[in-house]
Amino acid sequence: MDDDLPGELAERIRRRGGAATIYDIAELAGVNPSTVSRALSKPGRISKKTEERIRLAADRLDFQFNPMARALPTGRSHTIGLMVADITNPVIFGIVRGAEHTAAAAGYTLVIAESQESGEAEAEAVSRLLPSVDGLILATTRLADERILRVAERKPVILINRQVDGVVGVLPAVEQGVSDLVAHLADLGHRSIAYLSGPETSWISRRRWEAMLDAAERLGLAVVEIGPHTPTIDGGREALRRVQASRATAVIAFNDLMAIGLIQASAAAGIHVPDELSIAGFDDIFGSELIVPALTTVRAQLQLAGERAVGKVLEALGDATEPVSDDPLATTLVVRGSTGRAARS
Amino acid sequence: MDDDLPGELAERIRRRGGAATIYDIAELAGVNPSTVSRALSKPGRISKKTEERIRLAADRLDFQFNPMARALPTGRSHTIGLMVADITNPVIFGIVRGAEHTAAAAGYTLVIAESQESGEAEAEAVSRLLPSVDGLILATTRLADERILRVAERKPVILINRQVDGVVGVLPAVEQGVSDLVAHLADLGHRSIAYLSGPETSWISRRRWEAMLDAAERLGLAVVEIGPHTPTIDGGREALRRVQASRATAVIAFNDLMAIGLIQASAAAGIHVPDELSIAGFDDIFGSELIVPALTTVRAQLQLAGERAVGKVLEALGDATEPVSDDPLATTLVVRGSTGRAARS
DNA sequence: AACGATCTGGCAATCGGTTGCCGAATGCAC
DNA sequence: GTGCATTCGGCAACCGATTGCCAGATCGTT
Numbered sequence A, B: 001m002d003d004d005l006p007g008e009l010a011e012r013i014r015r016r017g018g019a020a021t022i023y024d025i026a027e028l029a030g031v032n033p034s035t036v037s038r039a040l041s042k043p044g045r046i047s048k049k050t051e052e053r054i055r056l057a058a059d060r061l062d063f064q065f066n067p068m069a070r071a072l073p074t075g076r077s078h079t080i081g082l083m084v085a086d087i088t089n090p091v092i093f094g095i096v097r098g099a100e101h102t103a104a105a106a107g108y109t110l111v112i113a114e115s116q117e118s119g120e121a122e123a124e125a126v127s128r129l130l131p132s133v134d135g136l137i138l139a140t141t142r143l144a145d146e147r148i149l150r151v152a153e154r155k156p157v158i159l160i161n162r163q164v165d166g167v168v169g170v171l172p173a174v175e176q177g178v179s180d181l182v183a184h185l186a187d188l189g190h191r192s193i194a195y196l197s198g199p200e201t202s203w204i205s206r207r208r209w210e211a212m213l214d215a216a217e218r219l220g221l222a223v224v225e226i227g228p229h230t231p232t233i234d235g236g237r238e239a240l241r242r243v244q245a246s247r248a249t250a251v252i253a254f255n256d257l258m259a260i261g262l263i264q265a266s267a268a269a270g271i272h273v274p275d276e277l278s279i280a281g282f283d284d285i286f287g288s289e290l291i292v293p294a295l296t297t298v299r300a301q302l303q304l305a306g307e308r309a310v311g312k313v314l315e316a317l318g319d320a321t322e323p324v325s326d327d328p329l330a331t332t333l334v335v336r337g338s339t340g341r342a343a344r345s
Numbered sequence C: 001a002a003c004g005a006t007c008t009g010g011c012a013a014t015c016g017g018t019t020g021c022c023g024a025a026t027g028c029a030c
Numbered sequence D: 001g002t003g004c005a006t007t008c009g010g011c012a013a014c015c016g017a018t019t020g021c022c023a024g025a026t027c028g029t030t
Helices: A007-015 A022-029 A033-041 A048-060 A067-074 A091-105 A119-132 A145-154 A174-187 A203-219 A233-238 A240-246 A256-268 A302-316 B007-015 B022-029 B033-041 B048-060 B067-074 B091-105 B119-132 B145-154 B174-187 B203-219 B233-238 B240-246 B256-268 B302-316
Strands: A079-084 A109-114 A135-139 A157-160 A168-170 A192-196 A222-226 A250-253 A278-283 A296-299 A332-334 B079-084 B109-114 B135-139 B157-160 B168-170 B192-196 B222-226 B250-253 B278-283 B296-299 B332-334
Touching (some): A022 A033, A022 A048, A033 A048, A067 B067, A067 B119, A079 A091, A079 A302, A091 A109, A091 A135, A109 A119, A109 B091, A109 B109, A119 A135, A119 A145, A135 A302, A145 A157, A168 A302, A174 A203, A174 A250, A174 A278, A174 A296, A174 A332, A192 A203, A192 A240, A192 A256, A233 A240, A233 A256, A256 A278, B007 B022, B022 B033, B022 B048, B033 B048, B079 B091, B079 B119, B079 B302, B091 B109, B091 B135, B091 B302, B119 B135, B119 B145, B145 B157, B168 B302, B174 B203, B174 B250, B174 B296, B192 B203, B192 B256, B222 B240, B233 B240, B233 B256, B250 B256, B256 B278
Parallel strands (some): A079 A109, A157 A168, A192 A222, A192 A250, A250 A278, A278 A296, B079 B109, B079 B135, B157 B168, B192 B222, B192 B250, B250 B278, B278 B296
Antiparallel strands (some): A296 A332
16 A cells, blocks of 8 residues: 555544545545546446546555445345355365356355255255345255245345256256266166165256166166165265165266265175176266276266356346356266176176 | 235335345334344343344344345454365365354354465455455465465454464474374385475475474484475376485375375386385375375364364454364374385385 | 537435434332 | 432444436537
């Protein structure tokens, strides 16, 4: 900050903790505060000359808008909320990063909250968050449709990996990835496949299962659903007994964490993957290529999903620079070591 | 929300988007808005009876404070900022989770921003964030001391994994973990150890190196520092050549990500870990026990660090419930498969 | 030169809370 | 019943921006 300012002004700003206001600028530039406001946030509304003078004064004072003061009359906090089920789930990474960057680029702040996989905690977090955000992104939410709709009445809501009529969703092309994966397993000679489903309330888990049913029917395979499970490594570990009981030669887990858990449990039980059991997952998280055998998985474009979700919020707020695509996000089958030829059974 | 309200009131609230204000409550309860404000945020200031009546009215209207309106006169946004270098680094998980929960428990909202390991981006993010938060946590910041001090003049700043005189820091007991690790390697017969340092601006990297020097001196070992590197898997991969050139039989990497990269590069180069080269890291991130061989590492209490950091901010804001400990956070050596007996060289 | 259109900048109300100050009501002791 | 301290609740200013409205200045046109 410039140091030789009119003494009284400098003093006043210092007392206020170093933050200058448009009133300070107005005084320094010899104009009315409203003119400062216009010069700084309505480019062109004010004459070039005055605007320049105000800009200069603002710079001299290191001016930054007070976001709260700004939010009060406009009702816009320039903040977007992102609810996730579990921050420590690597799936979230990409979403968060994508969302954070597009938000920052548009001058918005991203607030992240965690529901810990609990519908109640999520509902509470949502209502805590709602008053202070302009829009809300629910990633893999556990909320009931009806609740989501109620929230969507008050503020723009965007869903990731969940479809609810009347609410905008950012969705992956589930069928494509699943049918690639099932075809891959069929090629390897598997005739009986188990699906380890995720939480009951997970829309995307059910969706994957339905896509699997379709694919299996087309290819004449037997499939069974085992579950529900918590979508964690432990959830996958605990599924081993029921997987064995099913006699399936290949398992598709709801996500990579569960697949990793199942691989670990299999190793512990002396079951060789993939010779005795093929295992695949979804998401291609960090860690999937580290584990041995490396995990065959269906990769989703998480970062892009985060970017789009924010883009959709901005669109709903009328603050978007360019239209955001509605196409489902392509998914890719990543074949690694955890799937192999079916054991003769 | 209660449905049979005085028509005019209901209408007004609906027009405003369903959010009730203290003025609505005041009208419904037949008191002055200031009384509502006191009843709801200064328990005891108002008579039991009136307070109860106001509470009831507030419930009927589903009242929630408008955080922006509240923040304006008080200057408190009830928001805490958390700057991290890289969201996709699993180290961050624990910190974020710990921070988010204690923040939420205290009625604060956590805002996360990413600097992408760049000092400039970080400086910009900090100044963007600063006006809207009550306090700031800088986790593994890349900012210069002097800049940190300038920020700390305006708002409470807490550092994680960094020490700057005059600024509160949450620090691990570096020496303990490092000396355990070095002793472990010495026990295995290693006489020459390399340290893969992290970014130049990383205080904690230098700190680990210094602790290593101490430990090595005590035990009469040879140590060399190789670096700096970007603290990522790729950073670790790229270090292999220089590691080999150093003829060290064991490597301590600045963090697990780099250690994992080095293990991968070694495998690709046909170097057997741990028989030909022992590798260890820091942090015990997700993935460290998945890789083969599983990584020997020094575990830090990240979640606790996040909790403490928020606790310290609350303390500085005079909003703490109980004092937060200042002890360094204990670190634990986790021995896994990536370290073994030194190869005869 | 007169006139209407467009620009520019000021005035003042407003967003939804908080809080210092004050007077009225209440409580208590005597 | 009086005196005094305390409790309770209202009034109004204030936080820092935004914005509708308006008047004066400036411009181009005929």
